[in-house]
Amino acid sequence: MLEENSADFHADVLKLGHHGSKNSTTQEFLDAVAPAIAIISSGDDNPYGHPSPELLERLEASGARVLRTDRDGAVHIETDGDRLEISCFVACAQLPTVTTSERAEAPNQN
Secondary structure (H helix, E strand, O other), X not given: OOOOOOOOOOOOEEEOOXXXXXXXXXXXXXXXXXXXXEEEOOOOOOOOOOOOHHHHHHHHHHOOEEEEHHHHOOXXXXXXXXXXXXXXXXOOOOOOOEEOOOOOXXXXXX
């Protein structure tokens, strides 16, 4: 995706692919997106070990706040285009309202 597109991939929120498997999000892609919030959808105590410890280390090093459905329950994000309000079904208490970055743009309405 990075090789075929010259667009800026920055996003304030990134929903990680494949339940947070080891190779679902490369360091290069994570660097390009630079999310403030990373969301992983995975089942509690799943047989595949998702999310991967290696991926969690990459996310921690990137500075992204990680929310996981196996730990935090359903994650709900609302935005007015300027701010993100984040809540979780189980936990994720003390999450501040996040101001969206200037680089993040509204989706193309086409």
